[in-house]
Amino acid sequence: MFDIQKIRADFPILSTKVKLKPLVYFDNGATSQKPKVVIEAISKYYQEINANIHRGVHTLSQLATDAYEASRIKIQQHLNAQFSHEIIFTSGTTHGINTVANGFAFILKEDDEVLVSAMEHHSNIVPWQMLCERTGAKLKVIPMNENGELILSEYKKLLSEKTKIVAVNHISNALGTINPIKEMIEMAHQVGAAFLVDGAQAVPHLKPNVQDLDCDFYVFSGHKMCGPTGTGILYGKEKWLNKLHPYQGGGEMIETVTFEKTTYAGLPHKFEAGTPNIAGGIVLGTAVDYLNEIGFEAISHHEHELLVYATEKLLEIDGLKIYGTAKEKASVISFNIEGIHPYDIGTIIDNLGIAVRTGHHCAQPVMDFYKIPGTIRASFAFYNTKQEVDELVDSVKKAKLMLS
Amino acid sequence: MTIKEIQNAIVDEFSMFDDWMQRYEYIIELGKTLPIIDEQYKTEENIINGCQSKVWLHADKVDDKIIFTADSDAILTKGIIAILIRAFSNQTAKEILNADTEFVNEIGLKEHLSPTRANGLVSMIKKIKMYALAFEAKK
Numbered sequence: 343m344f345d346i347q348k349i350r351a352d353f354p355i356l357s358t359k360v361k362l363k364p365l366v367y368f369d370n371g372a373t374s375q376k377p378k379v380v381i382e383a384i385s386k387y388y389q390e391i392n393a394n395i396h397r398g399v400h401t402l403s404q405l406a407t408d409a410y411e412a413s414r415i416k417i418q419q420h421l422n423a424q425f426s427h428e429i430i431f432t433s434g435t436t437h438g439i440n441t442v443a444n445g446f447a448f449i450l451k452e453d454d455e456v457l458v459s460a461m462e463h464h465s466n467i468v469p470w471q472m473l474c475e476r477t478g479a480k481l482k483v484i485p486m487n488e489n490g491e492l493i494l495s496e497y498k499k500l501l502s503e504k505t506k507i508v509a510v511n512h513i514s515n516a517l518g519t520i521n522p523i524k525e526m527i528e529m530a531h532q533v534g535a536a537f538l539v540d541g542a543q544a545v546p547h548l549k550p551n552v553q554d555l556d557c558d559f560y561v562f563s564g565h566k567m568c569g570p571t572g573t574g575i576l577y578g579k580e581k582w583l584n585k586l587h588p589y590q591g592g593g594e595m596i597e598t599v600t601f602e603k604t605t606y607a608g609l610p611h612k613f614e615a616g617t618p619n620i621a622g623g624i625v626l627g628t629a630v631d632y633l634n635e636i637g638f639e640a641i642s643h644h645e646h647e648l649l650v651y652a653t654e655k656l657l658e659i660d661g662l663k664i665y666g667t668a669k670e671k672a673s674v675i676s677f678n679i680e681g682i683h684p685y686d687i688g689t690i691i692d693n694l695g696i697a698v699r700t701g702h703h704c705a706q707p708v709m710d711f712y713k714i715p716g717t718i719r720a721s722f723a724f725y726n727t728k729q730e731v732d733e734l735v736d737s738v739k740k741a742k743l744m745l746s
Numbered sequence: 747m748t749i750k751e752i753q754n755a756i757v758d759e760f761s762m763f764d765d766w767m768q769r770y771e772y773i774i775e776l777g778k779t780l781p782i783i784d785e786q787y788k789t790e791e792n793i794i795n796g797c798q799s800k801v802w803l804h805a806d807k808v809d810d811k812i813i814f815t816a817d818s819d820a821i822l823t824k825g826i827i828a829i830l831i832r833a834f835s836n837q838t839a840k841e842i843l844n845a846d847t848e849f850v851n852e853i854g855l856k857e858h859l860s861p862t863r864a865n866g867l868v869s870m871i872k873k874i875k876m877y878a879l880a881f882e883a884k885k
Contacts, residue, residue, distance in 0.1 A: 361766075682821070683799055683819055683820035683821065683823075685798050685799050685820050685822070685823070686820050686821050686822050686823075689770070689822055690767075690770060690822075693766050693767060693770065700798075701798060715799065715800070715819065716798075744767075744770065744771060744774060745774065745821050
């Protein structure tokens with residue numbers, strides 16, 4: 343049973359005060375809060391089994407290695423990946439995308455094409471731009487409509503034999519759109535292109551099934567799904583990970599090293615140079631367990647209710663406009679009030695204890711599309727409540743009164 | 747009035763308010779008194795970098811005094827730049843360069859702005875001093 347009060351009690355930070363007011367945390371799109379089990383697991387790791395992994399023969403090293411590898415298997419099962427060596431630990435989504443983009447530098451030729459969408463986060467744009475600069479390949483953009491939905495007929499026209507990789511988010515951070523990635527992946531595969539899914543905004547809300555999606559890469563961050571900061575996963579199909587050059591060289595990722603030649607270790611170690619974030623990797627598994635215990639069906643049901651309720655309440659405010667009105671939408675609301683700068687609203691409601699994100703959300707092309715400097719973004723998690731939504735709406739009304 | 751006297755007056759005004767919502771309301775009011783920059787000066791060079799909202803600042807020299815005008819697309823930012831202009835406009839370059847900016851901390855402005863906005867405030871002060879330095883160098 344989904345017991346919201348019990349869930350809220352799992353998150354110590356939710357009972358703190360900000361500017362003397364009880365915290366209302368609606369910046370979950372930027373990072374989620376952490377449950378006690380996650381916070382305690384970090385300290386337990388350092389108190390009980392801290393050691394470097396994959397190296398020592400001593401007991402502690404073995405315990406730490408086992409815990410780290412157990413987490414990898416947990417995440418493999420969570421994503422329904424075929425093999426655990428298809429799960430690469432990274433420092434986050436950005437690291438994952440850069441790893442793949444760098445690998446493609448050895449594959450792409452001049453005039454090959456890379457496709458991204460009009461609603462990508464900068465971290466799913468810039469690495470591909472850098473790749474194109476290095477290789478002479480061209481970056482093409484899948485356009486979107488006013489509602490913030492990708493135009494699939496245009497996507498189809500852009501796909502050709504020149505297309506080598508398509509990189510699109512599962513859920514847009516700025517608009518909340520849930521993209522039809524399964525269909526898009528199939529279309530890409532028809533022209534022989536690989537497909538990378540930026541799942542950063544999706545993993546807190548749903549359980550991706552990578553084999554069903556048939557994506558070639560799926561990347562995400564741990565910190566947005568109740569895990570520690572500095573953690574993330576790059577899932578890649580075995581055949582692709584074998585083909586890609588490693589991104590970083592160093593310890594752990596080698597088989598043999600001589601001054602003449604180094605041979606790389608097999609998967610997953612080829613992509614895990616250096617001592618990793620061991621505690622982080624282990625505790626990401628704890629976070630995944632925690633979310634699965636609540637259940638993603640219950641999570642998305644609750645979040646959808648919040649989304650519908652908040653959309654209705656916010657739209658009652660005169661002059662308020664919501665950006666991103668896709669039919670398939672996650673619990674993210676980007677909005678502005680006519681004639682008022684989003685920073686002004688953000689500053690005032692922060693003083694009323696409400697944490698939202700204001701600005702371009704690292705998606706400047708989306709802001710340019712709507713010709714706005716930025717938006718106020720409220721992003722809801724399963725631990726948020728309708729009462730908190732009411733407080734947001736009241737605060738926005740107050741801010742509007744002050745600022746107009 | 748000297749810069750110091752104006753700054754003290756501003757600190758006094760802000761100390762009258764009990765809470766930050768009232769102070770914000772006052773900042774919004776001050777924004778309405780901002781001497782607005784002439785459209786022709788809303789150029790790339792006059793944009794202050796490091797602010798989350800757009801801020802333009804222009805300086806003219808009238809006799810030996812520097813006169814600042816500005817604008818922003820955000821109301822609170824307009825208020826903040828209005829406070830700075832009130833303190834520094836219509837003063838000589840030398841006085842502006844020698845002035846300290848401790849009053850900003852005394853109002854408590856910095857800690858009630860988001861870190862990025864506080865950086866913007868620092869950038870605004872820097873830009874004001876840069877104008878003064880440029881005029882002083884031309885002498």
